[in-house]
Amino acid sequence: MSGLRSTGLVWVEIDGTAPDHNLRQIRAGAAPGVLACAVIKSNAYGHGALTIASLLPSAEWFGVNSLEEGLELRAGGITRPILLLGHVPLSALDAALEAELRLTVYNAETVERLAALATATHPARVHVKVDTGTSRQGVLPADLEAFLRLFKDRPNVLVEGISTHYANIEDTLNHDFAALQIRRFEEALVTVNRTVGSPPYVHTACTAAALLFPNTHFTMLRFGIGLYGLWPSRETLLAAREKGGAVPDFRPVLSWKTRIAQVKTIPEGSYVGYGCSYRTTRQTVLGVLPVGYSDGYDRALGNRAHVLVKGRRAPVLGRICMNLMMVDLTDVAGARLEDEVVLLGSSGEEKISAETMAEWAGTINYEIVTRISAFLPRTVV
Numbered sequence: 001m002s003g004l005r006s007t008g009l010v011w012v013e014i015d016g017t018a019p020d021h022n023l024r025q026i027r028a029g030a031a032p033g034v035l036a037c038a039v040i041k042s043n044a045y046g047h048g049a050l051t052i053a054s055l056l057p058s059a060e061w062f063g064v065n066s067l068e069e070g071l072e073l074r075a076g077g078i079t080r081p082i083l084l085l086g087h088v089p090l091s092a093l094d095a096a097l098e099a100e101l102r103l104t105v106y107n108a109e110t111v112e113r114l115a116a117l118a119t120a121t122h123p124a125r126v127h128v129k130v131d132t133g134t135s136r137q138g139v140l141p142a143d144l145e146a147f148l149r150l151f152k153d154r155p156n157v158l159v160e161g162i163s164t165h166y167a168n169i170e171d172t173l174n175h176d177f178a179a180l181q182i183r184r185f186e187e188a189l190v191t192v193n194r195t196v197g198s199p200p201y202v203h204t205a206c207t208a209a210a211l212l213f214p215n216t217h218f219t220m221l222r223f224g225i226g227l228y229g230l231w232p233s234r235e236t237l238l239a240a241r242e243k244g245g246a247v248p249d250f251r252p253v254l255s256w257k258t259r260i261a262q263v264k265t266i267p268e269g270s271y272v273g274y275g276c277s278y279r280t281t282r283q284t285v286l287g288v289l290p291v292g293y294s295d296g297y298d299r300a301l302g303n304r305a306h307v308l309v310k311g312r313r314a315p316v317l318g319r320i321c322m323n324l325m326m327v328d329l330t331d332v333a334g335a336r337l338e339d340e341v342v343l344l345g346s347s348g349e350e351k352i353s354a355e356t357m358a359e360w361a362g363t364i365n366y367e368i369v370t371r372i373s374a375f376l377p378r379t380v381v
Contacts, residue, residue: 008259008377009261009291010257010258010259010290010291010376011256011257011258011376012046012048012254012256012257012376013254013255013378013379014047014048014051014055014253014254014381015229015252015255016055018229018251018252018253019038019047019052019055019056019227019228020055020056020057020058020059021251022226022228022229022248022251022253023036023038023056023058023059024058025226025248025249025250026207026210026211026221026223027058027210027221029211029214029246030210030217030221031217033219034217034219034220035220035221036059036060036220036223037059037061037063037220037221037223038052038053038059038061038062038063038224039063039064039085039223039224040052040053040062040064040069040073040224040227041063041064041066041069041085041224042370043370044228045224045227045228045366045369045370046254046370046374047228047253047254047369048374049064049069049073050072050076051378051380052227052253053076053078056227060080061081061083061220062080062081062082062083063083063224064083064084064085065084065085065086067089067092067096067101069084070084070096070099071099071101074099074100074101081102082101082102083101083102083103083127083161083222084096084101084102085104086137090110090113093113093114093117094117097117097118097124102125102126102127102160102161103126104126104127104129104137104163105126105129106129106137106138106139108147108150111150111157112150114126114154115154115157118157119156120156123158124158125158125160126158126159126160127161127162127163127199127201127203128147128148128192129162129163129164129165130162130164130188131164132180132181132184133166133177133180133181134164134165134166134167134181135167137165141184141187141188141191144192145191145195148191148192148195148196149195152196159192159197160199160201161199161200161201161202162188162203163202163203163204163222164181164184164185164188164204165206166178166181166204166209166216169206169208169209169212169213170206170208170233170236171233171235172235173235173238175212175239178209178213182213182215182216185204189202201220202218203218203219203222204216204222205217205218205221205223206222206223206232207223207224207226207227207232208232208233210223210226211226211240212240226248227253228252228253228254228369229251229254230250230252230354230355230365230366230369231250231355231365233364252345252354254372255346256342256343256345256372257340257341257343257345258289258340259290259338260287260335260336260338260341261288261289261290261324261337261338262286262287262288262337263286263288263329263336264285264288265285265286266280266283267283268281268282268283268284271318272286272317272318272326273302273317273319273321274321275319277302277303277318277319278303278317278318282330283330284328285328285329285332285335286317286326286327286328287309287327287335287341288324288325288326289324289325289326290324291325292321292325293320294323294373295372295373296371296372296373298320298357298361298371299319299320300360300363301320301357301360302316302318302320302325304316304361305357305360305361306327307341307342307343307352308342308346308347308348308351309329309340309342310333310334310339310347311347312331312347312348312350314327314328314331314335314341315328327341344357344369353365354368
């Protein structure tokens with residue numbers, strides 16, 4: 001399949017101006033001097049990490065999940081600060097320090113290992129994560145002071161940041177739990193300031209928090225989904241509108257395309273695809289597309305989704321295969337072999353958004369774009 005990919009049968013197009021535009025839209029409501037950490041983990045939510053990093057001149061920091069992602073950015077020439085948001089194996093911490101990557105910490109073992117590796121000339125710069133209610137990574141508030149005391153006699157491990165993450169700030173119009181988390185974090189800040197001093201980088205705000213709650217901004221915004229021109233949820237959009245201020249003008253960054261690999265006419269009553277899940281009710285012009293669930297096109301989209309050909313919608317017929325899918329071209333006049341097909345994006349006046357695909361697949365827009373195969377070429381247009 002690698003040979004097929006190089007011929008441009010399936011590809012992703014990236015709007016070269018949209019990422020930084022979206023960053024500035026999110027940042028517009030922040031106070032002067034608040035930094036922007038652009039989260040480009042998971043291959044920049046499927047958009048291509050190095051590509052997106054090169055299109056974000058306004059971002060002072062980058063956030064990634066893993067050591068491998070951080071090293072990829074460094075190898076690609078990215079010199080700006082990079083914060084690793086996920087766990088780094090104890091055995092790999094030396095590589096993180098060598099690459100001058102910032103680390104999110106919440107385990108005593110990580111601090112102890114860093115203390116053994118760091119030096120005065122090459123200190124470890126860490127961001128302590130507080131679990132204020134998400135019950136994922138992080139130090140519980142009750143354990144925070146004891147954890148911070150681990151740094152007292154380890155001068156080469158510098159606490160330069162403190163952070164948390166919100167559990168229920170996107171998918172609801174009731175923000176009581178988010179308000180509780182904010183209060184818990186503010187109390188944690190008192191403990192941090194008393195124990196190790198005031199760190200320069202205090203960050204809690206994802207896209208939704210950055211847009212809705214100025215009191216979450218602190219000294220750095222840390223946002224992802226909005227960079228890609230996607231709203232975190234309908235509720236976030238509604239809440240932003242209800243605030244009465246300027247609503248960000250997000251521009252989707254990504255379009256996903258393929259080409260028709262075969263056109264043929266099949267009789268009425270023909271079964272299409274595995275499991276005979278679709279049977280034609282008329283003579284049908286069938287288009288075979290060289291894309292499937294191995295490329296990230298969700299299997300749940302079979303018999304539900306549409307694609308765009310020549311500005312017209314073409315229904316998906318049958319199950320999505322590993323490398324192929326079929327569509328109904330009967331009502332698309334003049335469709336021919338190797339015509340362009342839009343899986344996600346616009347054609348003429350028609351549009352298929354990540355949100356629409358997510359509804360069809362029973363998931364969220366995050367998953368739709370993030371699961372697009374990293375092996376597909378990303379082209380900046």
